Amino acid sequence: MLRTIFLLSLLFSLSNASVQDFCVANLKRAETPAGYPCIRPIHVKAKDFVFSLGIPGNTTNIISAAVTPGFSAQFPGLNGLGLSTARLDLAPKGVIPMHTHPGASEVLFVLDGYITAGFVSSANSVYVQTLKPGQVMVFPQGLLHFQINAGKSPAAAFVTFSSASPGLQILDFALFANSLPTELVSATTFLDPALVKKLKGVLGGTG
Amino acid sequence: MLRTIFLLSLLFSLSNASVQDFCVANLKRAETPAGYPCIRPIHVKAKDFVFSLGIPGNTTNIISAAVTPGFSAQFPGLNGLGLSTARLDLAPKGVIPMHTHPGASEVLFVLDGYITAGFVSSANSVYVQTLKPGQVMVFPQGLLHFQINAGKSPAAAFVTFSSASPGLQILDFALFANSLPTELVSATTFLDPALVKKLKGVLGGTG
Amino acid sequence: MLRTIFLLSLLFSLSNASVQDFCVANLKRAETPAGYPCIRPIHVKAKDFVFSLGIPGNTTNIISAAVTPGFSAQFPGLNGLGLSTARLDLAPKGVIPMHTHPGASEVLFVLDGYITAGFVSSANSVYVQTLKPGQVMVFPQGLLHFQINAGKSPAAAFVTFSSASPGLQILDFALFANSLPTELVSATTFLDPALVKKLKGVLGGTG
Amino acid sequence: MLRTIFLLSLLFSLSNASVQDFCVANLKRAETPAGYPCIRPIHVKAKDFVFSLGIPGNTTNIISAAVTPGFSAQFPGLNGLGLSTARLDLAPKGVIPMHTHPGASEVLFVLDGYITAGFVSSANSVYVQTLKPGQVMVFPQGLLHFQINAGKSPAAAFVTFSSASPGLQILDFALFANSLPTELVSATTFLDPALVKKLKGVLGGTG
Amino acid sequence: MLRTIFLLSLLFSLSNASVQDFCVANLKRAETPAGYPCIRPIHVKAKDFVFSLGIPGNTTNIISAAVTPGFSAQFPGLNGLGLSTARLDLAPKGVIPMHTHPGASEVLFVLDGYITAGFVSSANSVYVQTLKPGQVMVFPQGLLHFQINAGKSPAAAFVTFSSASPGLQILDFALFANSLPTELVSATTFLDPALVKKLKGVLGGTG
Amino acid sequence: MLRTIFLLSLLFSLSNASVQDFCVANLKRAETPAGYPCIRPIHVKAKDFVFSLGIPGNTTNIISAAVTPGFSAQFPGLNGLGLSTARLDLAPKGVIPMHTHPGASEVLFVLDGYITAGFVSSANSVYVQTLKPGQVMVFPQGLLHFQINAGKSPAAAFVTFSSASPGLQILDFALFANSLPTELVSATTFLDPALVKKLKGVLGGTG
Structure with missing residues (x-):
C-alpha cells in the first residue's frame, strides 16, 4: 500500500508536465496565430x-x-x-x-x-x-x-x-457578394462590367 | 491572337515556378524526413x-x-x-x-x-x-x-x-509479437513472465 | 604556430557539422516536400x-x-x-x-x-x-x-x-486557359456557358 | 558623445523589434497551442x-x-x-x-x-x-x-x-491507474479481466 | 430573392469558420511563442x-x-x-x-x-x-x-x-554596449581588456 | 494458429505504412532542407x-x-x-x-x-x-x-x-580566420585595421 502511494505521487508529479496533449479552445478568448488559448484540462470532458x-445540411x-x-x-x-x-x-x-x-x-x-x-x-x-x-x-x-x-x-x-x-474562400462570393467595386472586379477578371453588376445583384454585392 | 500568344508566354513562364503545389511520391526513391521525393509534375495524373x-477489410x-x-x-x-x-x-x-x-x-x-x-x-x-x-x-x-x-x-x-x-504502434504487438526479451517486457510492464511468454506464443513473438 | 594548428583543427572538425546553414538547390535532382536537394557546400559561390x-518585365x-x-x-x-x-x-x-x-x-x-x-x-x-x-x-x-x-x-x-x-494561380487562366470542360466551369462559377466558351477562345482554353 | 547618443537611439529603436528572442512562460495565463504567453522582457532575469x-530523485x-x-x-x-x-x-x-x-x-x-x-x-x-x-x-x-x-x-x-x-504516458498507469473500465482494458489488450482488476488494485485504478 | 437569402445565410455561416486568414496583432496583449493575440476581425481595416x-532613415x-x-x-x-x-x-x-x-x-x-x-x-x-x-x-x-x-x-x-x-543582434552592441563585464568580453573574444574598455566607452557600455 | 497467421498478416500490412518513425541519415546522399535521405529501415541497427x-575532448x-x-x-x-x-x-x-x-x-x-x-x-x-x-x-x-x-x-x-x-559560428573565426578582407572586417566591427590584421595572423586568416 505504501508502494502504491509512492507510485501515485510519481504519477501526479509527472502529470503536471503534460497539459499540452491537447488544447480545447476557449472561444471566449482572443485567437493567436497558433489557435485559441486552451481551457484548463480539469474542465475538459470526453x-x-x-x-x-450526421445530419445532412439544408440544400434548398x-x-x-x-x-x-x-x-x-x-x-x-x-x-x-x-x-x-x-x-x-x-x-x-x-x-x-x-x-x-x-x-x-x-x-x-x-x-x-x-x-x-x-x-x-x-x-x-x-x-x-x-x-x-x-x-x-x-x-x-x-x-x-x-x-x-x-x-x-x-x-x-x-x-x-x-x-x-x-x-474557405468561395470564388463567386469573393468577386460578387461584397463591396469590391465593379470596375476593380472587371479589370482584374476581364469580365464585362455589366455582367459583374448583374452577378453582384444576384449575390447581394454592392459597388 | 498576338495578345493571346503574349498572354500564354506569361502563363508558361510563371508555371515553371509552381511545381511545389503537390509532390506525388516517387516510392522507388529513398524517403527524406519530409517525405518521398516527388515524381515530375508532367507524369502526375488525376x-x-x-x-x-470503399471495400470493407477482412475481419475474419x-x-x-x-x-x-x-x-x-x-x-x-x-x-x-x-x-x-x-x-x-x-x-x-x-x-x-x-x-x-x-x-x-x-x-x-x-x-x-x-x-x-x-x-x-x-x-x-x-x-x-x-x-x-x-x-x-x-x-x-x-x-x-x-x-x-x-x-x-x-x-x-x-x-x-x-x-x-x-x-501505427499496436500495444500488444509492440510488447508480445517481436523479439523483445520476456524479462524486459516483464520488468517494464509488471506483467508476470509466464503471462508474457504465453502472450508471445499467441502473437508470434520470441525471446 | 602550434597553437594555431590546434585551433584550426578544432575549426575544421566543427565545420563538418554545419552544412545545413543553407541548401542551394540542385535543380537537376527531384524535389522533395521540403524543396530541392542541396548542391555540395564546396560548390557554392557567393x-x-x-x-x-532590376530589368522591367515586358508589359506589351x-x-x-x-x-x-x-x-x-x-x-x-x-x-x-x-x-x-x-x-x-x-x-x-x-x-x-x-x-x-x-x-x-x-x-x-x-x-x-x-x-x-x-x-x-x-x-x-x-x-x-x-x-x-x-x-x-x-x-x-x-x-x-x-x-x-x-x-x-x-x-x-x-x-x-x-x-x-x-x-501562383491566376484566376482567369485557371478557369479559361486549360481543358476544364465548359460545363464544369459554368456550373461552378455561375457564368453563362457561352461566355465561358468565349473567354476560353481568348485565353487559349479548350473544351 | 553626440554620436554615441545617435547610436544608442538606433539601438533602442531596434530593440523594440526583438522581444521574441525568447518567451519566458507566464504560468498564470492560459496556455495556447504554441505554449504559454510570455512574461514581459523587462521582468526576465538570468x-x-x-x-x-543536480539532486537525485527519490527512488524509494x-x-x-x-x-x-x-x-x-x-x-x-x-x-x-x-x-x-x-x-x-x-x-x-x-x-x-x-x-x-x-x-x-x-x-x-x-x-x-x-x-x-x-x-x-x-x-x-x-x-x-x-x-x-x-x-x-x-x-x-x-x-x-x-x-x-x-x-x-x-x-x-x-x-x-x-x-x-x-x-509522458506511462503504459501501466494509462491502463491500470484510472477509471478506464476493466472490460475495455481487457478487450483492447487481450489481458484477462481478473488480471486487469488485480493490476488496477495495485496501481490505484477503479472500474 | 429567396434564393439570395439562402445563399447569404450559407455565406455567413461559413464565414464564422475563417477568422484565421490573418491575425492582426493586439500589441497590448502579452505575446505568445507564435506571436501576438489577434484583434477581432471586425476591427481590422485595410x-x-x-x-x-518610403522615408529614408536618419543617417547622421x-x-x-x-x-x-x-x-x-x-x-x-x-x-x-x-x-x-x-x-x-x-x-x-x-x-x-x-x-x-x-x-x-x-x-x-x-x-x-x-x-x-x-x-x-x-x-x-x-x-x-x-x-x-x-x-x-x-x-x-x-x-x-x-x-x-x-x-x-x-x-x-x-x-x-x-x-x-x-x-536583430548587432555584434558591437552585444559586446560593448551593455553591462557584460570586460573580463568576460575579453576572455571570449581574445580582444585586449584595454581595447574592450575603450570600445565600451564609445558605445555606452559599462563593466 | 490460423488466427495468429491472420493477425500477423494484419501486422505486416500495417508495418509498411510506418517507415517514417525515424530516418537514419544516408550520409552518402545529398542533403535536403529537411535533412539527409533515410537509409532503408531494414538496414537500421540499434x-x-x-x-x-564519454571521452573528454583534447583541451591542449x-x-x-x-x-x-x-x-x-x-x-x-x-x-x-x-x-x-x-x-x-x-x-x-x-x-x-x-x-x-x-x-x-x-x-x-x-x-x-x-x-x-x-x-x-x-x-x-x-x-x-x-x-x-x-x-x-x-x-x-x-x-x-x-x-x-x-x-x-x-x-x-x-x-x-x-x-x-x-x-556553429564562432565569432573570432568568422571575423579573423578566413579571407574576409581586413577593410571589411574593420569597417563592420569598428576594430582598428592593424588589430584585425594581427588577429588574422594569429587565427590563420588572410586578406
Missing part, C-alpha cells in the same frame, strides 16, 4: 472531442448544396491538433462552387452518391475525377477546386483539412 | 489524387476487425500534404486494440454501426464516448486509444491523420 | 545568393503587366530558406489579374508609380488600398488578390513570399 | 534560463526509480524554444517502465551507472542497447520505450526532448 | 495591412546608416504571417555593422546606390558581393552579415525576413 | 541510435577547451528528429569563445566543475550565470553566447540542440 456531422438553396463546417470555432477539441472537418451535401444537380481553402489541404471521402470533383494547379493543369462511395480524393493546399453531384440521387461527403482553421 | 477505401481474424491504411506508401498523392487516411472495419465484437500513432493526431468519422472509442491522456485521464453514424471524434497525437464495436451489426469508420506518415 | 530583378501584352519570378527554380540560393521574390511591372492601365499564392503570404514594396492593391478574406471582406512608392502591403496566404496601376506612368514593385515555392 | 537537476518506490521533469511548467525559460529536460534516477533494479512521449523525440545521456534502454518501432522492430556513462541514445517521437538499471550501483541520466511540453 | 518605408550618426524596422511590433498586420520588413539607408561610407537575425533568413533588394554585402557561414566561408539597384541577395538564418555603401552616393535597400519577429 | 560522448589548444559534436553528420540516427548533441570540455581557464548556433536553441547540463555561461539578447540585455554540476541553462536560438571554466578543476557539459543540424 464530449469536447466529439462533433456531429441556389447551389442545391450545403457545407457544414466542424472547424475549431464549432468543434473546440480540434484546436491546436492540425486537423478540422466538414460535411458536404449535394442534392441532384447540386454544386459546391469553385473555392479554395487558403490554409489547408483537404481529403474528401464520398459517403453517398456520385461526385465529380477537381482542382486546377498553379501550372494550370486540370485534375478531375468522378468518385463513388468509399473513394477518397485529396486537394492540395490553396488551389481552386469544386465538387458537383454527378448522379441522380443526393450525394454526401465527409472532408478533413490539415489545419484547425483552414478558411 | 488518379494519383484518388484512393479507394483474432480481433474481428481490420485497418486499411491509405498513407503515403499506399496513396502517393498525399505525400507532403500533411494528411493521410484509413478505413476501420469492426465485425460484431470487433476491436481495434489499444494503439498509438506516434506522428499524428486522428479524426474518426463513423460510417456504419456504433463504436465505443476512447483515449488516455498524459495526465492519465480517460476520455471515452460511444459514437453513432455521422459522429466525429478526435484523438490527440501520440496518445493510447482504441475502438470497439458497440453494437450488434458491423461497424465502419473513415479516419484521417495530420501527417502523410502517421505511424 | 553569386548563388544573388539574383537580378494583354494585361499591360509582367511578373518576373525569383523562386527557387530561378534563384536556387533561396531553397530551404522559406523566402522567395518577384518583380511586378505595370504599364499605365496594367493589371496583375486576380490570383492567389497557394503556399505563401506576400509582402509588396512599391518601387515606382501608384498601385491599387487589394485582397478578399474568407469572411468575404474587402481590403483595398492605393499605394505610393515606399509603401508596403501584406497579402495573407492563399487569398485572392490583385494589383492595378493607379497612375498614368509605369509602376513597379518588389515582392517577397514566405516560401521558396509559393505557387 | 535565473529564468537556469534549472537544477515501487519502480526503484524517479523521473524529475524540467518541462516548461517547471522551467518557464524553455517555453517556445522547442526543448525540455528531465533527470532519470534508477536505483539497482530500478525501472522506468514502458512509456511514450506523445509530442517529442528524446535524447538520453548516461551520467552514472549502466542503463539498458530500448524502443519498439511502428514496424514492431526492437532496438535495445546497454549504455555506459557518456553514451547517448535517441528515442524517436511517440514510440514505446523504457530504461532499466543494468548494473549493481545507482544509475542516472540527463534527458532532453524536442518540445517544451513533450508529455 | 490600412492594418499597409506600412510606409556614427555608422552613417539607418535601419527602419517594420516588424510585427511596428506593422501589426504581419503578425502570424511569417514575414517582416525593414528599410536600410546608407549615406556615403555608411555601414550596417556586422549583425545577425537570430530567428529569420533575409532577402535584400537594392533600391538605390551600390551596396557591398556579405555573410560568413558556420563552415567559416565568406560570401561577399557588390550589388547594384534591382539586385537581390539572400542571407541565411542566424549568420553574421553586413552591408556597406560601395559608392559615392546614398544607397538604400528594402529587406524582408522569414519571420514576423526576426530579431 | 547502434545507429547510440553515440558516445589555444582556448583550453574542446567541443565534440554529435550532430546528424556524426550521429546519423538523429536525422529528422529535431535534436542533436555535443560535449564541452573546459580545462582550467578554458573558454568556449563567443558563438552562435544559427539554427537551434541549446540546453547545457553541467557534468563536472563550474561554468560561467551567458548570452546577449537582441535587446542587448545580458544574461549570465555561474553553474554547478547538475544545473541546466538554456540559450535561445541564434543569440551570441559563451561558456568559461569558473573553477580550478576541469569542467565538462553535455549539450543538446533543437535541430539535427544546429550549425
Whole structure:
C-alpha cells in the first residue's frame, strides 16, 4: 500500500508536465496565430472531442448544396491538433462552387452518391475525377477546386483539412457578394462590367 | 491572337515556378524526413489524387476487425500534404486494440454501426464516448486509444491523420509479437513472465 | 604556430557539422516536400545568393503587366530558406489579374508609380488600398488578390513570399486557359456557358 | 558623445523589434497551442534560463526509480524554444517502465551507472542497447520505450526532448491507474479481466 | 430573392469558420511563442495591412546608416504571417555593422546606390558581393552579415525576413554596449581588456 | 494458429505504412532542407541510435577547451528528429569563445566543475550565470553566447540542440580566420585595421 502511494505521487508529479496533449479552445478568448488559448484540462470532458456531422445540411438553396463546417470555432477539441472537418451535401444537380481553402489541404471521402470533383494547379493543369462511395480524393493546399453531384440521387461527403482553421474562400462570393467595386472586379477578371453588376445583384454585392 | 500568344508566354513562364503545389511520391526513391521525393509534375495524373477505401477489410481474424491504411506508401498523392487516411472495419465484437500513432493526431468519422472509442491522456485521464453514424471524434497525437464495436451489426469508420506518415504502434504487438526479451517486457510492464511468454506464443513473438 | 594548428583543427572538425546553414538547390535532382536537394557546400559561390530583378518585365501584352519570378527554380540560393521574390511591372492601365499564392503570404514594396492593391478574406471582406512608392502591403496566404496601376506612368514593385515555392494561380487562366470542360466551369462559377466558351477562345482554353 | 547618443537611439529603436528572442512562460495565463504567453522582457532575469537537476530523485518506490521533469511548467525559460529536460534516477533494479512521449523525440545521456534502454518501432522492430556513462541514445517521437538499471550501483541520466511540453504516458498507469473500465482494458489488450482488476488494485485504478 | 437569402445565410455561416486568414496583432496583449493575440476581425481595416518605408532613415550618426524596422511590433498586420520588413539607408561610407537575425533568413533588394554585402557561414566561408539597384541577395538564418555603401552616393535597400519577429543582434552592441563585464568580453573574444574598455566607452557600455 | 497467421498478416500490412518513425541519415546522399535521405529501415541497427560522448575532448589548444559534436553528420540516427548533441570540455581557464548556433536553441547540463555561461539578447540585455554540476541553462536560438571554466578543476557539459543540424559560428573565426578582407572586417566591427590584421595572423586568416 505504501508502494502504491509512492507510485501515485510519481504519477501526479509527472502529470503536471503534460497539459499540452491537447488544447480545447476557449472561444471566449482572443485567437493567436497558433489557435485559441486552451481551457484548463480539469474542465475538459470526453464530449469536447466529439462533433456531429450526421445530419445532412439544408440544400434548398441556389447551389442545391450545403457545407457544414466542424472547424475549431464549432468543434473546440480540434484546436491546436492540425486537423478540422466538414460535411458536404449535394442534392441532384447540386454544386459546391469553385473555392479554395487558403490554409489547408483537404481529403474528401464520398459517403453517398456520385461526385465529380477537381482542382486546377498553379501550372494550370486540370485534375478531375468522378468518385463513388468509399473513394477518397485529396486537394492540395490553396488551389481552386469544386465538387458537383454527378448522379441522380443526393450525394454526401465527409472532408478533413490539415489545419484547425483552414478558411474557405468561395470564388463567386469573393468577386460578387461584397463591396469590391465593379470596375476593380472587371479589370482584374476581364469580365464585362455589366455582367459583374448583374452577378453582384444576384449575390447581394454592392459597388 | 498576338495578345493571346503574349498572354500564354506569361502563363508558361510563371508555371515553371509552381511545381511545389503537390509532390506525388516517387516510392522507388529513398524517403527524406519530409517525405518521398516527388515524381515530375508532367507524369502526375488525376488518379494519383484518388484512393479507394470503399471495400470493407477482412475481419475474419483474432480481433474481428481490420485497418486499411491509405498513407503515403499506399496513396502517393498525399505525400507532403500533411494528411493521410484509413478505413476501420469492426465485425460484431470487433476491436481495434489499444494503439498509438506516434506522428499524428486522428479524426474518426463513423460510417456504419456504433463504436465505443476512447483515449488516455498524459495526465492519465480517460476520455471515452460511444459514437453513432455521422459522429466525429478526435484523438490527440501520440496518445493510447482504441475502438470497439458497440453494437450488434458491423461497424465502419473513415479516419484521417495530420501527417502523410502517421505511424501505427499496436500495444500488444509492440510488447508480445517481436523479439523483445520476456524479462524486459516483464520488468517494464509488471506483467508476470509466464503471462508474457504465453502472450508471445499467441502473437508470434520470441525471446 | 602550434597553437594555431590546434585551433584550426578544432575549426575544421566543427565545420563538418554545419552544412545545413543553407541548401542551394540542385535543380537537376527531384524535389522533395521540403524543396530541392542541396548542391555540395564546396560548390557554392557567393553569386548563388544573388539574383537580378532590376530589368522591367515586358508589359506589351494583354494585361499591360509582367511578373518576373525569383523562386527557387530561378534563384536556387533561396531553397530551404522559406523566402522567395518577384518583380511586378505595370504599364499605365496594367493589371496583375486576380490570383492567389497557394503556399505563401506576400509582402509588396512599391518601387515606382501608384498601385491599387487589394485582397478578399474568407469572411468575404474587402481590403483595398492605393499605394505610393515606399509603401508596403501584406497579402495573407492563399487569398485572392490583385494589383492595378493607379497612375498614368509605369509602376513597379518588389515582392517577397514566405516560401521558396509559393505557387501562383491566376484566376482567369485557371478557369479559361486549360481543358476544364465548359460545363464544369459554368456550373461552378455561375457564368453563362457561352461566355465561358468565349473567354476560353481568348485565353487559349479548350473544351 | 553626440554620436554615441545617435547610436544608442538606433539601438533602442531596434530593440523594440526583438522581444521574441525568447518567451519566458507566464504560468498564470492560459496556455495556447504554441505554449504559454510570455512574461514581459523587462521582468526576465538570468535565473529564468537556469534549472537544477543536480539532486537525485527519490527512488524509494515501487519502480526503484524517479523521473524529475524540467518541462516548461517547471522551467518557464524553455517555453517556445522547442526543448525540455528531465533527470532519470534508477536505483539497482530500478525501472522506468514502458512509456511514450506523445509530442517529442528524446535524447538520453548516461551520467552514472549502466542503463539498458530500448524502443519498439511502428514496424514492431526492437532496438535495445546497454549504455555506459557518456553514451547517448535517441528515442524517436511517440514510440514505446523504457530504461532499466543494468548494473549493481545507482544509475542516472540527463534527458532532453524536442518540445517544451513533450508529455509522458506511462503504459501501466494509462491502463491500470484510472477509471478506464476493466472490460475495455481487457478487450483492447487481450489481458484477462481478473488480471486487469488485480493490476488496477495495485496501481490505484477503479472500474 | 429567396434564393439570395439562402445563399447569404450559407455565406455567413461559413464565414464564422475563417477568422484565421490573418491575425492582426493586439500589441497590448502579452505575446505568445507564435506571436501576438489577434484583434477581432471586425476591427481590422485595410490600412492594418499597409506600412510606409518610403522615408529614408536618419543617417547622421556614427555608422552613417539607418535601419527602419517594420516588424510585427511596428506593422501589426504581419503578425502570424511569417514575414517582416525593414528599410536600410546608407549615406556615403555608411555601414550596417556586422549583425545577425537570430530567428529569420533575409532577402535584400537594392533600391538605390551600390551596396557591398556579405555573410560568413558556420563552415567559416565568406560570401561577399557588390550589388547594384534591382539586385537581390539572400542571407541565411542566424549568420553574421553586413552591408556597406560601395559608392559615392546614398544607397538604400528594402529587406524582408522569414519571420514576423526576426530579431536583430548587432555584434558591437552585444559586446560593448551593455553591462557584460570586460573580463568576460575579453576572455571570449581574445580582444585586449584595454581595447574592450575603450570600445565600451564609445558605445555606452559599462563593466 | 490460423488466427495468429491472420493477425500477423494484419501486422505486416500495417508495418509498411510506418517507415517514417525515424530516418537514419544516408550520409552518402545529398542533403535536403529537411535533412539527409533515410537509409532503408531494414538496414537500421540499434547502434545507429547510440553515440558516445564519454571521452573528454583534447583541451591542449589555444582556448583550453574542446567541443565534440554529435550532430546528424556524426550521429546519423538523429536525422529528422529535431535534436542533436555535443560535449564541452573546459580545462582550467578554458573558454568556449563567443558563438552562435544559427539554427537551434541549446540546453547545457553541467557534468563536472563550474561554468560561467551567458548570452546577449537582441535587446542587448545580458544574461549570465555561474553553474554547478547538475544545473541546466538554456540559450535561445541564434543569440551570441559563451561558456568559461569558473573553477580550478576541469569542467565538462553535455549539450543538446533543437535541430539535427544546429550549425556553429564562432565569432573570432568568422571575423579573423578566413579571407574576409581586413577593410571589411574593420569597417563592420569598428576594430582598428592593424588589430584585425594581427588577429588574422594569429587565427590563420588572410586578406
